[in-house]
Amino acid sequence: xxxxxxxxxxxxxGTTTAWFLAQRDFDVTVVERRAGPGLETSFANGGLLTPxxxxxxxxxxxxxxxxxxxxxxxxxLLLRPRALPGMLRWGWCFLRASRPQPHLRSTEATLRxxxxxxxxxxxxxxxxxxxxxxxxxxxxxxxxxxxxxLETRRLAERLRPQGLDSRMLDRDAAVALEPLxxxxxxxxxxxxxxxxxxxxxxxxxxxxxxxxxxxxxxRFQFDTEISRMQADxxxxxxxxxxxxxIQADVYVLAAGSYSPMLxxxxxxxxPIYPVKGYSxxxxxxxxxxxxxxxxxxxxxxxxxxxxxxxxxxxxxxFNGYDTADNTARSSACLRQALALLPKLADAAAGEGKVTHxxxxxxxxxxxxxxxxATPYTNLYLNTGHGPLGWTLCAGSAQLVADIVAGRPPAIxxxxxxxxxxxx
Ligand SMILES: Cc1cc2nc3c(=O)[nH]c(=O)nc-3n(C[C@H](O)[C@H](O)[C@H](O)COP(=O)(O)OP(=O)(O)OC[C@H]3O[C@@H](n4cnc5c(N)ncnc54)[C@H](O)[C@@H]3O)c2cc1C
Numbered sequence: 364x365x366x367x368x369x370x371x372x373x374x375x376x377g378t379t380t381a382w383f384l385a386q387r388d389f390d391v392t393v394v395e396r397r398a399g400p401g402l403e404t405s406f407a408n409g410g411l412l413t414p415x416x417x418x419x420x421x422x423x424x425x426x427x428x429x430x431x432x433x434x435x436x437x438x439x440l441l442l443r444p445r446a447l448p449g450m451l452r453w454g455w456c457f458l459r460a461s462r463p464q465p466h467l468r469s470t471e472a473t474l475r476x477x478x479x480x481x482x483x484x485x486x487x488x489x490x491x492x493x494x495x496x497x498x499x500x501x502x503x504x505x506x507x508x509x510x511x512x513l514e515t516r517r518l519a520e521r522l523r524p525q526g527l528d529s530r531m532l533d534r535d536a537a538v539a540l541e542p543l544x545x546x547x548x549x550x551x552x553x554x555x556x557x558x559x560x561x562x563x564x565x566x567x568x569x570x571x572x573x574x575x576x577x578x579x580x581x582r583f584q585f586d587t588e589i590s591r592m593q594a595d596x597x598x599x600x601x602x603x604x605x606x607x608x609i610q611a612d613v614y615v616l617a618a619g620s621y622s623p624m625l626x627x628x629x630x631x632x633x634p635i636y637p638v639k640g641y642s643x644x645x646x647x648x649x650x651x652x653x654x655x656x657x658x659x660x661x662x663x664x665x666x667x668x669x670x671x672x673x674x675x676x677x678x679x680x681f682n683g684y685d686t687a688d689n690t691a692r693s694s695a696c697l698r699q700a701l702a703l704l705p706k707l708a709d710a711a712a713g714e715g716k717v718t719h720x721x722x723x724x725x726x727x728x729x730x731x732x733x734x735x736a737t738p739y740t741n742l743y744l745n746t747g748h749g750p751l752g753w754t755l756c757a758g759s760a761q762l763v764a765d766i767v768a769g770r771p772p773a774i775x776x777x778x779x780x781x782x783x784x785x786x
């Protein structure tokens with residue numbers, strides 16, 4: 364008889380995990396509180412598939428920058444003082460993980476998962492002929508200051524033997540790759556092209572995976588919110604929801620930023636903090652579409668072509684579970700994008716031309732996600748993907764499905780396990 368599995372959450376991670384579990388002969392149900400798949404953080408993210416962004420945000424020196432930005436509404440990273448009491452333990456771990464050695468270790472672990480993930484995504488594309496406006500032309504990271512360029516170049520060279528390909532470009536070569544940069548190119552000191560990065564619409568992908576999973580027999584129970592996981596000794600016995608009790612042989616928690624709330628009553632602490640980000644989506648004017656996604660290193664924003672739309676995303680705000688659209692921050696995001704690509708101004712001008720969105724990145728304190736087993740024998744995790752959940756989605760989902768099914772995983776899962784926080 365087939366073993367049954369319940370996946371909590373139908374974002375990028377839960378939906379894709381459900382697909383891989385069904386392929387491993389599980390009888391799968393996905394439980395999601397929203398009315399459909401991908402309606403929370405996976406809805407309107409930056410769209411980038413970027414192994415090149417494997418280095419976690421707590422690079423050595425970040426703390427000083429965070430202090431300088433404290434309270435500045437338009438800074439790339441904003442820490443609201445009222446959020447501080449709720450993030451002391453997480454913050455301490457974030458700081459400890461920002462020492463050079465741990466930071467490099469996290470970067471390398473994330474890169475391995477990201478490269479595996481893009482290979483897994485390519486295989487899914489071939490198998491299912493998915494349509495999510497996938498581009499394979501790499502990403503172009505641009506720099507206004509030499510220091511950032513040199514540091515990033517050093518890291519890129521260090522990661523080259525591990526599979527991260529990159530090409531240094533001067534200003535003219537960057538404009539040749541992305542002609543819309545021409546007007547602001549005089550502000551740039553150089554750029555790096557990462558040819559194996561990509562982009563695509565994470566929501567379209569999630570929705571397509573949901574349709575394929577449903578066709579493969581996965582049941583999706585929408586409008587169903589899990590209020591509590593009830594344990595019996597060392598295993599989970601039942602889930603309580605607004606639609607009654609739900610039982611299965613195994614459970615996979617993929618509830619993004621809300622995962623810690625469900626594990627806390629089980630005395631299981633997940634060091635995940637919700638980091639708010641913003642995105643803006645506009646219709647590209649005729650002849651004014653980007654050729655390649657652009658990452659603005661100093662402003663920490665990304666600008667990506669998604670079909671005939673343009674997605675601008677970025678900024679990080681530590682303010683608990685608040686998802687309100689702070690117009691000072693979203694306007695700053697738009698202004699910075701237009702300063703880099705002034706030709707997009709027409710597309711953004713006028714009432715109702717820009718769709719605003721916010722989402723909560725489920726960020727672990729050391730960078731990599733948390734994948735696999737827990738002290739509860741039938742509870743598994745696929746969560747904590749922070750700013751890289753789209754990039755890491757396919758690989759994480761396949762890895763977790765392999766672990767649940769008892770198959771040998773394709774990459775070493777130890778670097779992503781929950782136990783790492785105990786050492
Ligand atoms: C502004 C921004 C830009 C980003 N840009 C990129 C990018 O360019 N590239 C990249 O790789 N990543 C990017 N990310 C990160 C990426 O979007 C996330 O890591 C990813 O979406 C997380 O997916 P998830 O499935 O874990 O979470 P979610 O998409 O939030 O899914 C979790 C699901 O669980 C459900 N849920 C929660 N609690 C319960 C409950 N109790 N009962 C039932 N259901 C529940 C929620 O409703 C939700 O649908 C970005 C994020 C943001 C905010």
